[in-house]
Amino acid sequence: MRPKLAPFRPLEESTAALPPRYRDALLVRAVSRVLQLVCIVYAAALLYWIWLAKDNGLVVLLKDPLFYAYSLLISFYVLMRFALAPFYRSSPDVGYRPVCSIVIPAFNEEGCIEATIDACLMSDYPPECLEVVVIDDGSTDRTWERMLTARERHPNILCIRFHQNRGKRAGMAEGIRRSSGEVCIFIDSDSVVEPNGLAFLVADFENPRVGAVVGHAEVLNKTANLLTRMQQVRYYVAFRVIKGSESIFGAVTCASGCFSAYRRTALLEVLDRFETQRFLGRPATFGDDRALTNYVLRTWRITYQSRARSHTLCPERARVFAVQQLRWKKSWLRESLHVSKFIWRKNPLAAALTYLGCLFPWVAPIVVLHSVWFRAVGVGSPLFYLVGAYVMAVLYSLYYAITRRSPLWWNGITFVAIYMFFLVWQTYYALVTIRNTDWGTRASTHSEETDGIEVVEPAMAMRTEPKLLVHEESAA
């Protein structure tokens, strides 16, 4: 007997420890406000510390211009990002409901795929404006069976199965071609969306210049262990601060695959190029989200919608996490070259921040080495560098504490530490192994063969024809 299906309701982290009836009590809210205030004062004190450390940095300028230039630039970059972030405002849902096609490519996701499909179909979105395509990219487990089980509950979904694994891009392209909605929404097979997520995600498309919108991603398994907690803080800051500040200029450089929407017009312009992208003489397999974003970003605005929230599963084991990060790093390497070619035509500040963001991962390992091993004691010593990095890490985490009032906040420090000591080195490793396009956790997923498709059509056609079939217009 399956449990009764209920829409996905996220948990408020600040009051999750209390019985539900006290969660809205005045006292609870007051205490949480006071704690928030304490964190704000704490953050202000740390900012003051950085201001004082500037004198220290000035000393280093004379002795060590490289280090100083780096400190100056990175301070500018980080402070600019955090200073811009509060100016980001998510668009309200004003009832704009275009026809949406949800495309869910899946590969060996038997554990989660049903929940993903359920969450989409139980959204507060008019069912007649919703079309769902799930693609099983040649899974070797019971993913296809799970899809068909879900289809028994939701007969209107279109299920497609590749007999051979062709890669995520092929799945996405297939989904796009076999759907007709004005807006194409990509959801990872390990993500669940909140019931109001779809409505918020499409709100920005009212602006005809917007080509894509990225939703907010939370970590679904955030309490599993330290690694996932840390990723929760990291995701939050990456989305709210980095994508938020990029969104102000309509220049989000990565619309994450876990929950993003594209205007079909924009997609069709670039679909072929996206599908056949090659890099250094090899087909580009991963980094599909970044690649697609960059193709669209050339001519369209891309924004971030913080209220359209999805919850995604993150690696729970260090090895898997490391492999995932390496994959991201490789796609970042490829796509930072791509984005550099045209971002200067966008807003100059956005361009400056993007170029700086492309520069730092290259310099950071050198600076870490330089600071920790090649420096004498005293001012600018490794200790000073470490304390400085620690202060930045606490500030980074306090952002989460202040905006979310969440007890998970301190995990951001762990993330910065792991980033400093392990992840920065991946830049070079990624560069060396960039031609290795294995997914990391499985063999290379790309196959040129296109035969063997099994299609299970929806039980009934959509009740109303879409008012606007953009792809037909563009084809005409």
Add this chain to the structure above:
Amino acid sequence: MRGIWRRASDRPRWILESAIGIAMVPLTMLPIWAYMTQTDDGFLMYLRGRYALIAPSTPTADAATIRVAASTGRSRVVGVPVLVYHGLGRTSSEDADSRYIVSRSRFAQQMWALRLSGFTPIDTTTLATYLESGSPQLLPRKPILITFDDGRSDAMIQADTILRDTQMKATMFVIGEASAGSLFYYESWKDMRKFARSGRWELANHTYDLHRSFDDVKGRPPVSALVQLERNESLAGYEARIGEDLGRMQDKLRGNGSEARAFAYPYGDWGQHARQRGVVDALQRTLRKHVGVAFDQDGQAGWRYALPQDDPMHIHRLQVGNWTAPELLERLRKAAAQTRTAYRFRGLDVPYRPRLLAAAAASTVCGPPASVPIYSGSASGGKVVALTFDGGPSVYTPQILDVLRERSAHATFFVDSETATAAPRQLWRMVLDGNEIGAAAGPETPGVPLAGQLQETREAVVRAARIRPCVSRASSRAGAPYHAPVAAQLGMSTTVWNVDPDDYRTVNPAAIARRVLSGVSPGSIVVLHDGGDNRWATVQALRPILSGLEQRGYRTVTVSQLRRTE
């Protein structure tokens, strides 16, 4: 999937999560707190931050400080105590640097103690003028010079508010290059100017860029860059290089509104361990061109207040430790006693009365010089005895003069060129009190003939006391016959003695007195010593001797008077 979600919404888990989250707020502060309190850089950052926001209030004087300060005398002190500080702050650090650090609260108590016991701060220019002129009218009743070395940030930032609240002032010896480089540890010129403008700080010279030391030769003490020749450098080159550094620093100070012409030797090293010959002299020559007064740091045990006639290029400073206020005042009190002794030794308490000195000189008429030694006066001259003192003047001489004056007795003091030059005012006092000054031929310098030595002594006495000595003393009884003709050539008679109580080797005053009293006969010449070593026994014996002579009906006279009674 559902399992994950159930786990995520588990309430007991979130209770623990919330507790950890709240506890992490103070816990994450710990590393930063540790950095601020346990490391020097962090502590400096803390200081800068703290003082830029709200400076902490100066601790008030505690009961012990007030009590001790109230019990010190208000009378005028002689000389100027000069204190030296380096850093203020973390006294807990165990490194070698810690003896240069005074805690902020101790420093505040010390300043309160000085303030409340009536000390008034002066600057280096006032001190230099006083040292040169010897005129105490230039000084407040209880002057003090507080100095800081190196221009350290921790000292300047923290001391400033304390100086403000205790109404004290200080002199900061700045290393020009260190402050220009704004090496965090050192206060920058910009801030230094700001402090100087408050009127509480005087900036002075601690070299522009020579505050380094070389510890390269094993088994030898480290040597300051100031007194180290560079490879293949001539002394002239050295002098030029040092002169350029000093001149540059003086220019820099003038550019920052400081007119001070004062210098502190880096590490207190004025060349004690200089590795090359002639460096010390060359340094002194160069220093005198640029500054009026220079401070060292050595001789802590024998430290006393600065007095006129001190070498202005070696003014000693008291290195103040992390002492309580009573400890500091006790140290100052002890040094004040030492200072008074030195003050009296130098006769600095003797007023300069040129007219009286001239009169004494005019009344001195030397009889014809005898070409044979005089061993005693004639017995027919009545009951008179001549007391003579050799080896002085020294710190004991003022006490001897005091006793003589008290008993209205007169004596003859034989001085040599060195001691006469060291304490000219003692010679004035001898003359003004009616004593006689004789010339001794010491110290024996090989190669210089006796005549030259005597000549030199005579000139030194004339220079110091405007008086010409009529008598001289041979360095031994046996040498007297050879000495007498030489002295006669210079217009002086030669006296020897016939009573020698051997006070030179005796520590028992009673024995000295007994020997003198048992030895004297009318016309005796008694030899005593007022210098050369510890003369406590002689000083103590003097009163019994004078009383005994009086009882026996003797008058004490000078040698010239003794001869005249013949």
